[in-house]
Amino acid sequence: MASVSASHLIIFIASILVAASVAGTITSTVGQLSDAVDDLGVDASQEVRTEIEIISDSGAQVYDREGNGNITLYVKNTGSQRLPADGVGMDVIVDGIYRTDVSMTVVDGSVWRPGTVVRMGISIPDLQSGDHRVQLTIYGDREVFEFNT
Structure with a gap:
Protein backbone atom coordinates (compact mmCIF):
# COMPACT_ATOMS: atom_id res chain seq x y z
CA MET A 1 0.00 0.00 0.00
CA ALA A 2 2.83 2.38 0.85
CA SER A 3 4.50 1.64 -2.47
CA VAL A 4 1.38 2.72 -4.38
CA SER A 5 1.25 6.03 -2.48
CA ALA A 6 4.98 6.64 -3.11
CA SER A 7 4.64 5.96 -6.85
CA HIS A 8 1.59 8.22 -7.05
CA LEU A 9 3.52 10.95 -5.23
CA ILE A 10 6.45 10.66 -7.66
CA ILE A 11 4.10 10.83 -10.68
CA PHE A 12 2.30 13.83 -9.14
CA ILE A 13 5.58 15.73 -8.56
CA ALA A 14 6.76 14.94 -12.11
CA SER A 15 3.43 16.21 -13.49
CA ILE A 16 3.77 19.47 -11.55
CA LEU A 17 7.34 19.98 -12.86
CA VAL A 18 6.29 19.36 -16.47
CA THR A 27 4.70 32.83 -20.94
CA SER A 28 8.06 33.59 -22.55
CA THR A 29 6.67 33.03 -26.06
CA VAL A 30 3.66 35.27 -25.42
CA GLY A 31 6.01 38.01 -24.17
CA GLN A 32 8.15 37.80 -27.31
CA LEU A 33 5.05 37.88 -29.52
CA SER A 34 3.77 40.94 -27.69
CA ASP A 35 7.10 42.76 -28.21
CA ALA A 36 7.04 41.91 -31.93
CA VAL A 37 3.50 43.27 -32.32
CA ASP A 38 4.54 46.49 -30.55
CA ASP A 39 7.52 46.91 -32.90
CA LEU A 40 5.32 46.37 -35.96
CA GLY A 41 2.88 48.97 -34.67
CA VAL A 42 5.63 51.58 -34.34
CA ASP A 43 6.94 50.78 -37.84
CA ALA A 44 3.45 50.97 -39.35
CA SER A 45 2.81 54.30 -37.63
CA GLN A 46 6.03 55.73 -39.05
CA GLU A 47 5.17 54.48 -42.55
CA VAL A 48 1.72 56.06 -42.40
CA ARG A 49 3.12 59.45 -41.32
CA THR A 50 5.90 59.46 -43.94
CA GLU A 51 5.30 60.69 -47.46
CA ILE A 52 7.55 62.43 -49.95
CA GLU A 53 6.94 63.79 -53.43
CA ILE A 54 9.55 64.48 -56.12
CA ILE A 55 8.58 67.91 -57.43
CA SER A 56 11.32 68.28 -60.06
CA ASP A 57 10.14 68.70 -63.65
CA SER A 58 10.97 65.57 -65.65
CA GLY A 59 11.26 67.71 -68.79
CA ALA A 60 13.85 70.01 -67.22
CA GLN A 61 17.60 69.43 -67.26
CA VAL A 62 18.20 67.56 -63.97
CA TYR A 63 21.64 66.19 -64.90
CA ASP A 64 24.64 68.54 -64.89
CA ARG A 65 26.88 67.23 -67.68
CA GLU A 66 29.30 70.18 -67.81
CA GLY A 67 29.78 70.50 -64.05
CA ASN A 68 30.31 67.81 -61.47
CA GLY A 69 27.96 65.18 -62.90
CA ASN A 70 25.13 65.46 -60.39
CA ILE A 71 21.48 64.59 -60.74
CA THR A 72 19.64 67.36 -58.90
CA LEU A 73 16.13 66.63 -57.63
CA TYR A 74 13.76 68.63 -55.48
CA VAL A 75 11.86 66.49 -52.97
CA LYS A 76 8.99 67.76 -50.81
CA ASN A 77 8.01 66.30 -47.44
CA THR A 78 4.24 65.87 -47.83
CA GLY A 79 3.84 63.66 -44.75
CA SER A 80 3.09 64.63 -41.17
CA GLN A 81 6.49 64.12 -39.52
CA ARG A 82 10.01 65.52 -39.74
CA LEU A 83 12.41 63.56 -41.90
CA PRO A 84 16.21 63.37 -41.69
CA ALA A 85 17.74 65.84 -44.15
CA ASP A 86 21.07 64.03 -44.16
CA GLY A 87 19.98 61.03 -46.23
CA VAL A 88 19.88 58.64 -43.25
CA GLY A 89 17.12 56.11 -43.82
CA MET A 90 16.69 57.02 -47.49
CA ASP A 91 17.57 54.53 -50.20
CA VAL A 92 18.52 56.00 -53.57
CA ILE A 93 18.55 53.74 -56.62
CA VAL A 94 19.47 55.07 -60.06
CA ASP A 95 18.91 52.77 -63.04
CA GLY A 96 18.84 49.77 -60.71
CA ILE A 97 22.10 50.65 -58.89
CA TYR A 98 22.11 51.61 -55.20
CA ARG A 99 23.80 55.00 -54.74
CA THR A 100 25.47 56.28 -51.58
CA ASP A 101 27.09 59.52 -52.79
CA VAL A 102 24.02 61.64 -52.04
CA SER A 103 23.83 65.14 -50.57
CA MET A 104 20.73 66.87 -49.24
CA THR A 105 20.14 70.53 -48.42
CA VAL A 106 16.91 71.94 -47.01
CA VAL A 107 15.84 74.73 -49.38
CA ASP A 108 13.55 76.69 -47.08
CA GLY A 109 14.89 76.21 -43.56
CA SER A 110 17.24 73.99 -41.61
CA VAL A 111 14.93 71.06 -40.80
CA TRP A 112 13.00 68.91 -43.30
CA ARG A 113 9.57 69.56 -41.81
CA PRO A 114 6.24 68.73 -43.42
CA GLY A 115 5.72 71.06 -46.36
CA THR A 116 9.41 71.90 -46.85
CA VAL A 117 11.67 70.95 -49.76
CA VAL A 118 15.18 69.52 -49.98
CA ARG A 119 17.60 69.77 -52.89
CA MET A 120 19.09 66.33 -53.43
CA GLY A 121 22.32 65.86 -55.34
CA ILE A 122 23.17 62.37 -56.57
CA SER A 123 26.74 62.17 -57.86
CA ILE A 124 27.03 60.11 -61.05
CA PRO A 125 29.89 61.53 -63.17
CA ASP A 126 29.59 58.96 -65.98
CA LEU A 127 25.83 58.94 -66.68
CA GLN A 128 25.19 58.01 -70.30
CA SER A 129 22.65 59.66 -72.61
CA GLY A 130 19.19 58.16 -72.68
CA ASP A 131 16.27 57.40 -70.39
CA HIS A 132 16.95 57.08 -66.67
CA ARG A 133 15.00 56.22 -63.54
CA VAL A 134 15.57 57.34 -59.94
CA GLN A 135 13.81 55.59 -57.06
CA LEU A 136 13.75 57.15 -53.59
CA THR A 137 12.55 55.11 -50.60
CA ILE A 138 12.26 56.39 -47.04
CA TYR A 139 10.44 54.55 -44.23
CA GLY A 140 8.47 52.48 -46.73
CA ASP A 141 7.35 55.39 -48.94
CA ARG A 142 8.66 55.01 -52.49
CA GLU A 143 8.76 57.61 -55.27
CA VAL A 144 10.02 57.12 -58.81
CA PHE A 145 11.32 59.87 -61.13
CA GLU A 146 12.04 59.26 -64.82
CA PHE A 147 14.06 61.65 -66.99
CA ASN A 148 16.06 61.79 -70.20
CA THR A 149 19.60 63.10 -70.75
Missing part, protein backbone atom coordinates in the same frame (compact mmCIF):
# COMPACT_ATOMS: atom_id res chain seq x y z
CA ALA A 19 3.30 21.72 -16.12
CA ALA A 20 5.51 24.45 -14.62
CA SER A 21 8.09 24.21 -17.42
CA VAL A 22 5.37 24.31 -20.12
CA ALA A 23 3.76 27.34 -18.46
CA GLY A 24 7.14 29.12 -18.35
CA THR A 25 7.77 28.44 -22.02
CA ILE A 26 4.31 29.67 -23.03
Whole structure:
Protein backbone atom coordinates (compact mmCIF):
# COMPACT_ATOMS: atom_id res chain seq x y z
CA MET A 1 0.00 0.00 0.00
CA ALA A 2 2.83 2.38 0.85
CA SER A 3 4.50 1.64 -2.47
CA VAL A 4 1.38 2.72 -4.38
CA SER A 5 1.25 6.03 -2.48
CA ALA A 6 4.98 6.64 -3.11
CA SER A 7 4.64 5.96 -6.85
CA HIS A 8 1.59 8.22 -7.05
CA LEU A 9 3.52 10.95 -5.23
CA ILE A 10 6.45 10.66 -7.66
CA ILE A 11 4.10 10.83 -10.68
CA PHE A 12 2.30 13.83 -9.14
CA ILE A 13 5.58 15.73 -8.56
CA ALA A 14 6.76 14.94 -12.11
CA SER A 15 3.43 16.21 -13.49
CA ILE A 16 3.77 19.47 -11.55
CA LEU A 17 7.34 19.98 -12.86
CA VAL A 18 6.29 19.36 -16.47
CA ALA A 19 3.30 21.72 -16.12
CA ALA A 20 5.51 24.45 -14.62
CA SER A 21 8.09 24.21 -17.42
CA VAL A 22 5.37 24.31 -20.12
CA ALA A 23 3.76 27.34 -18.46
CA GLY A 24 7.14 29.12 -18.35
CA THR A 25 7.77 28.44 -22.02
CA ILE A 26 4.31 29.67 -23.03
CA THR A 27 4.70 32.83 -20.94
CA SER A 28 8.06 33.59 -22.55
CA THR A 29 6.67 33.03 -26.06
CA VAL A 30 3.66 35.27 -25.42
CA GLY A 31 6.01 38.01 -24.17
CA GLN A 32 8.15 37.80 -27.31
CA LEU A 33 5.05 37.88 -29.52
CA SER A 34 3.77 40.94 -27.69
CA ASP A 35 7.10 42.76 -28.21
CA ALA A 36 7.04 41.91 -31.93
CA VAL A 37 3.50 43.27 -32.32
CA ASP A 38 4.54 46.49 -30.55
CA ASP A 39 7.52 46.91 -32.90
CA LEU A 40 5.32 46.37 -35.96
CA GLY A 41 2.88 48.97 -34.67
CA VAL A 42 5.63 51.58 -34.34
CA ASP A 43 6.94 50.78 -37.84
CA ALA A 44 3.45 50.97 -39.35
CA SER A 45 2.81 54.30 -37.63
CA GLN A 46 6.03 55.73 -39.05
CA GLU A 47 5.17 54.48 -42.55
CA VAL A 48 1.72 56.06 -42.40
CA ARG A 49 3.12 59.45 -41.32
CA THR A 50 5.90 59.46 -43.94
CA GLU A 51 5.30 60.69 -47.46
CA ILE A 52 7.55 62.43 -49.95
CA GLU A 53 6.94 63.79 -53.43
CA ILE A 54 9.55 64.48 -56.12
CA ILE A 55 8.58 67.91 -57.43
CA SER A 56 11.32 68.28 -60.06
CA ASP A 57 10.14 68.70 -63.65
CA SER A 58 10.97 65.57 -65.65
CA GLY A 59 11.26 67.71 -68.79
CA ALA A 60 13.85 70.01 -67.22
CA GLN A 61 17.60 69.43 -67.26
CA VAL A 62 18.20 67.56 -63.97
CA TYR A 63 21.64 66.19 -64.90
CA ASP A 64 24.64 68.54 -64.89
CA ARG A 65 26.88 67.23 -67.68
CA GLU A 66 29.30 70.18 -67.81
CA GLY A 67 29.78 70.50 -64.05
CA ASN A 68 30.31 67.81 -61.47
CA GLY A 69 27.96 65.18 -62.90
CA ASN A 70 25.13 65.46 -60.39
CA ILE A 71 21.48 64.59 -60.74
CA THR A 72 19.64 67.36 -58.90
CA LEU A 73 16.13 66.63 -57.63
CA TYR A 74 13.76 68.63 -55.48
CA VAL A 75 11.86 66.49 -52.97
CA LYS A 76 8.99 67.76 -50.81
CA ASN A 77 8.01 66.30 -47.44
CA THR A 78 4.24 65.87 -47.83
CA GLY A 79 3.84 63.66 -44.75
CA SER A 80 3.09 64.63 -41.17
CA GLN A 81 6.49 64.12 -39.52
CA ARG A 82 10.01 65.52 -39.74
CA LEU A 83 12.41 63.56 -41.90
CA PRO A 84 16.21 63.37 -41.69
CA ALA A 85 17.74 65.84 -44.15
CA ASP A 86 21.07 64.03 -44.16
CA GLY A 87 19.98 61.03 -46.23
CA VAL A 88 19.88 58.64 -43.25
CA GLY A 89 17.12 56.11 -43.82
CA MET A 90 16.69 57.02 -47.49
CA ASP A 91 17.57 54.53 -50.20
CA VAL A 92 18.52 56.00 -53.57
CA ILE A 93 18.55 53.74 -56.62
CA VAL A 94 19.47 55.07 -60.06
CA ASP A 95 18.91 52.77 -63.04
CA GLY A 96 18.84 49.77 -60.71
CA ILE A 97 22.10 50.65 -58.89
CA TYR A 98 22.11 51.61 -55.20
CA ARG A 99 23.80 55.00 -54.74
CA THR A 100 25.47 56.28 -51.58
CA ASP A 101 27.09 59.52 -52.79
CA VAL A 102 24.02 61.64 -52.04
CA SER A 103 23.83 65.14 -50.57
CA MET A 104 20.73 66.87 -49.24
CA THR A 105 20.14 70.53 -48.42
CA VAL A 106 16.91 71.94 -47.01
CA VAL A 107 15.84 74.73 -49.38
CA ASP A 108 13.55 76.69 -47.08
CA GLY A 109 14.89 76.21 -43.56
CA SER A 110 17.24 73.99 -41.61
CA VAL A 111 14.93 71.06 -40.80
CA TRP A 112 13.00 68.91 -43.30
CA ARG A 113 9.57 69.56 -41.81
CA PRO A 114 6.24 68.73 -43.42
CA GLY A 115 5.72 71.06 -46.36
CA THR A 116 9.41 71.90 -46.85
CA VAL A 117 11.67 70.95 -49.76
CA VAL A 118 15.18 69.52 -49.98
CA ARG A 119 17.60 69.77 -52.89
CA MET A 120 19.09 66.33 -53.43
CA GLY A 121 22.32 65.86 -55.34
CA ILE A 122 23.17 62.37 -56.57
CA SER A 123 26.74 62.17 -57.86
CA ILE A 124 27.03 60.11 -61.05
CA PRO A 125 29.89 61.53 -63.17
CA ASP A 126 29.59 58.96 -65.98
CA LEU A 127 25.83 58.94 -66.68
CA GLN A 128 25.19 58.01 -70.30
CA SER A 129 22.65 59.66 -72.61
CA GLY A 130 19.19 58.16 -72.68
CA ASP A 131 16.27 57.40 -70.39
CA HIS A 132 16.95 57.08 -66.67
CA ARG A 133 15.00 56.22 -63.54
CA VAL A 134 15.57 57.34 -59.94
CA GLN A 135 13.81 55.59 -57.06
CA LEU A 136 13.75 57.15 -53.59
CA THR A 137 12.55 55.11 -50.60
CA ILE A 138 12.26 56.39 -47.04
CA TYR A 139 10.44 54.55 -44.23
CA GLY A 140 8.47 52.48 -46.73
CA ASP A 141 7.35 55.39 -48.94
CA ARG A 142 8.66 55.01 -52.49
CA GLU A 143 8.76 57.61 -55.27
CA VAL A 144 10.02 57.12 -58.81
CA PHE A 145 11.32 59.87 -61.13
CA GLU A 146 12.04 59.26 -64.82
CA PHE A 147 14.06 61.65 -66.99
CA ASN A 148 16.06 61.79 -70.20
CA THR A 149 19.60 63.10 -70.75
